[in-house]
Amino acid sequence: MDNLDYGIIGNCRSAALISKKGSLDWCCLPEFDSSSIFAKILDDEIGGSFEILVDDTYTIEQKYIPLTAILVTKFSDGENSFEIQDFMPRYYKPSGGYNAPPEIIRYIKHLSGKPVFKVLYNPKLEYAMGKTNTYVKESFIASLTHEVKFDTFFLYTSFNKEDIISQEEIVLESDGYFLLGYNEKILEPTLERVYLELERTKVYWLNWSSKTPTYKKYDAEIKRSALTLKMLSYDKSGAVLAAATTSLPETIGEVRNWDYRFCWIRDASMVIKVVGQLGHKNIAKRYLQFIIDLIPDKDEKLQIMYGINKEKKLTEETLDHLKGYKGSKPVRIGNAAYKQRQNDIYGILMDVIYTQLEKFDTEIENGEELWGITKGIVWIVNKHWQEADKGIWEFRTEDRHFTFSKILCWTAIDRAIKVAELFGKKRKVDKWRTLEKQIREDIHQHAWNEEKQAFTQSYGSPHLDASVLLMESYGFIDPKDPKYVSTVLAIEKELCNDGLLYRYKNEDDFGLPSSSFTICTFWFINSLFKIGHEKKAMKHFDQLLSYSNHLGLFSEDIDFKTKRLLGNFPQAYSHLALIECAMNFSKKHSEMEILESLQDHDK
Numbered sequence: 270m271d272n273l274d275y276g277i278i279g280n281c282r283s284a285a286l287i288s289k290k291g292s293l294d295w296c297c298l299p300e301f302d303s304s305s306i307f308a309k310i311l312d313d314e315i316g317g318s319f320e321i322l323v324d325d326t327y328t329i330e331q332k333y334i335p336l337t338a339i340l341v342t343k344f345s346d347g348e349n350s351f352e353i354q355d356f357m358p359r360y361y362k363p364s365g366g367y368n369a370p371p372e373i374i375r376y377i378k379h380l381s382g383k384p385v386f387k388v389l390y391n392p393k394l395e396y397a398m399g400k401t402n403t404y405v406k407e408s409f410i411a412s413l414t415h416e417v418k419f420d421t422f423f424l425y426t427s428f429n430k431e432d433i434i435s436q437e438e439i440v441l442e443s444d445g446y447f448l449l450g451y452n453e454k455i456l457e458p459t460l461e462r463v464y465l466e467l468e469r470t471k472v473y474w475l476n477w478s479s480k481t482p483t484y485k486k487y488d489a490e491i492k493r494s495a496l497t498l499k500m501l502s503y504d505k506s507g508a509v510l511a512a513a514t515t516s517l518p519e520t521i522g523e524v525r526n527w528d529y530r531f532c533w534i535r536d537a538s539m540v541i542k543v544v545g546q547l548g549h550k551n552i553a554k555r556y557l558q559f560i561i562d563l564i565p566d567k568d569e570k571l572q573i574m575y576g577i578n579k580e581k582k583l584t585e586e587t588l589d590h591l592k593g594y595k596g597s598k599p600v601r602i603g604n605a606a607y608k609q610r611q612n613d614i615y616g617i618l619m620d621v622i623y624t625q626l627e628k629f630d631t632e633i634e635n636g637e638e639l640w641g642i643t644k645g646i647v648w649i650v651n652k653h654w655q656e657a658d659k660g661i662w663e664f665r666t667e668d669r670h671f672t673f674s675k676i677l678c679w680t681a682i683d684r685a686i687k688v689a690e691l692f693g694k695k696r697k698v699d700k701w702r703t704l705e706k707q708i709r710e711d712i713h714q715h716a717w718n719e720e721k722q723a724f725t726q727s728y729g730s731p732h733l734d735a736s737v738l739l740m741e742s743y744g745f746i747d748p749k750d751p752k753y754v755s756t757v758l759a760i761e762k763e764l765c766n767d768g769l770l771y772r773y774k775n776e777d778d779f780g781l782p783s784s785s786f787t788i789c790t791f792w793f794i795n796s797l798f799k800i801g802h803e804k805k806a807m808k809h810f811d812q813l814l815s816y817s818n819h820l821g822l823f824s825e826d827i828d829f830k831t832k833r834l835l836g837n838f839p840q841a842y843s844h845l846a847l848i849e850c851a852m853n854f855s856k857k858h859s860e861m862e863i864l865e866s867l868q869d870h871d872k
Contacts, residue, residue: 271595273834275310276331276340276820277513279500280359280369280470284513286310286838289331289819291342291353293319298422298451299371301503301510302530302577304395306422306451311516311600312591317393317401319375319449321353322436323386333820337474338496339467340820349382351441360469367504368469371451376467377444384441388433394420396588396602405430408457423450425458481547487851490814493821494844494851495547498540501841506562507555508577509537512825512837518597519826519836520783526597528604529825529837531583532559533574534614535661536841538621543845545625546852553625560618561638570649571618573611573663574604583607609659610668615646616677619684620743626691640692647685647697651704654678655711660727661736662772670728672716673736679708680743709745717752723759724752732775733763735789738796748799757796765793766829768812784826784835787813791846798853810850823847 275286275294283303285296294309294316308316323329326346333340339356354376359369392412394401399416410424410433426433427445446463448454456462474496481495501510512529519525537556545553563579564571576583585605593600622639654675657668682705689697715728716737726734737756740746746753764771769785770793790813798806816832817823823843825836 271833272818273517273822273824273838274818275822275838276333276355277497277500277822277839278338278340278355278357278373279513280338280357281367281500281502281504282369283357283371284500285355285357285373286513287340287342287355289342290329291321291331291344291355293355293373293375295514296373297530300577301513304418304420305397306392306394308393308397308591310514311594312397314592315393315397316591317391317397318389319391319447320389321375321386322389323384327384331819333493334471336478336492336496337471338500339471339474343380344384344386345380346384349384350380351384351386352378352380354378354467356467356470358466358470360466360473367473369504373449374463374466375447375449376463377441377446379441379443379445385438386441387436387438388428389436390424390433392422392424394422396591398588398590403434405434409453410434421453423453424448425450425454427460477549480549484852484855486855488855490821491547491848491851491855494848495544495549497822497839497844498544498841498848499549499552501540501839502552502555503532503577504555506578507552507557507559508532508575508579509540509552509556509841510577511536511842512840514837515602516597516600517594517824517835517837520597520828521595521835522597523783524597524599526593526599526601527606527837528585528601529840530577531574531604531607532577534560534571535573535611535617538614538617540841540845542621542624543848545621545628547848550625550629553621553629557622557625557635557639561635561642564642564645571614572607573609573614574607581607606659606663609663610656611660611663612650612653612656612658612674613661613671613677615650616680616684616743619643619646619681619688623684623687623691626688636692640688640694643685643688644697646681647701647704650678650681654708669726669730670715671734671736672712672724672727673734673739675708675712675716675728676737676740676743676745679705679712679745682708683744712745721759723756726773726775730775732773733760734773735760735764735770735786735792736772738789738792741796741799742792748796749801754800757793757800760793761797764789768809769827769829784828787823787825787827787836787840787843788846790827791843791850795846795850795853798850798857803857807854810854814847 274289283301296307297303297305309318327344331342342353362368394414399414401414403412412422425448448458515528516526541553541556583603585603587599591600657670660671661673686701716724718725724737726732741748770789772786794806794809822839824834824838825840
């Protein structure tokens, strides 16, 4: 089956996707949201790629070096074999900070015999909008374009440069390398230096992963997901991306194709909460600083999303010269959703602020700024919570009173009260409790549908919505509350299809949804688990894990029939929800083991 069979490599500055056959099919440099240099994933004719070609006698296998972001693709015909170890350099500098240049290194490791391959090197700068010319120079291969905008790119290699350009056969008898860089190197690379970059990067990722706790169940899945989320974080500003790609469609041939290389306050805050729970406090501290930097004025309303360098204007345009993934047009860059109002972001942000203050209380340097933001958020929520909005799913038509948005307005005030208690601000606590009660009563009165026996998508609506399942996660309702149990079962009946969930089934701006939104299935599994349907939840979880690609990675969506991955990739949402589920199951497993050992002791 045709699938998103890609591995991601990255260095918290940008990322690249490499196919299971070792083809570099997507990369934007120097940063995540820069123009693409390789975009075969969006147009297999003109997008550009960097491929290592072998004949049909070779088998190809791919895996990560465990606990790292180094991707290994092995080529073997039995007697002759070699590996490509792909990575983007990232490691500590002796002088402090990180070395994370806009580069990809493809280290070619000789394993046995005399393997033979050809190279198809075809960079297409600036989203392939104009012609890219490639020239062999003395020290490197240079590619440049100047039709639409001037840009350059450099390839350094230990192999014969003319053989690469003319696609001649290369016989491998010892290790070699390709170094692809956005900038011309001052110090010319050598095999030894490139090998040192590989080892330093490996040590960096092993050290990072060692901080993630070990779990009894699903440990490998948790650690791979945590590494993926880390690769979607942007060190320079603290932003966290929704995904590494643009315009991978929710359904093949349809127009639900969006650019996800931005920082949604909702997605990023959810990621930070989970990664913070795993003990990675630096990523949380950087993100909180990102938020503090975004809110200079106390009454400034937050946008739902920003560019990774804090840009506020994300003008959406289409690249009509690209035919799109599997012919799914249009290809979009920028995202018009930045103009929308979504009232839920304040609750999600307050939740992450409270979680970090509670977990790392004395270590948070920005306490006063965070208290200022807390008061500002309460002021905004108090002023706007009764207004309709676009909701979590970003409906581009009329505003509604979405239940999820209201629950998160409640969450904002609930967490603000908890933050006030942490800071000893009793006067604010008493004042804010009245508002918290008012919002809670409003939701119980207007979001509950007696006929459906469920909380529905929006006030007065008969439609069910998977996002409502999160009311328990945010502490709005007890998991054993009959109304919550009834809501979970109603959602299972109406939105579950062969173990996968629709976000909702009502028509939106683009017709009826036709693929499953992966995070919703994880939310559903978590909800089943919480209401006591544990065996069923675990069965659904194992089934869902089997739909990941060969490396355990998930995109945004899954096709109901074929189970192929769809949508932008890899998706932060999907991996943070995977971690949440797996942590709950593992915790339960550990509790059961302790109980069993106590029972054995009593005997």
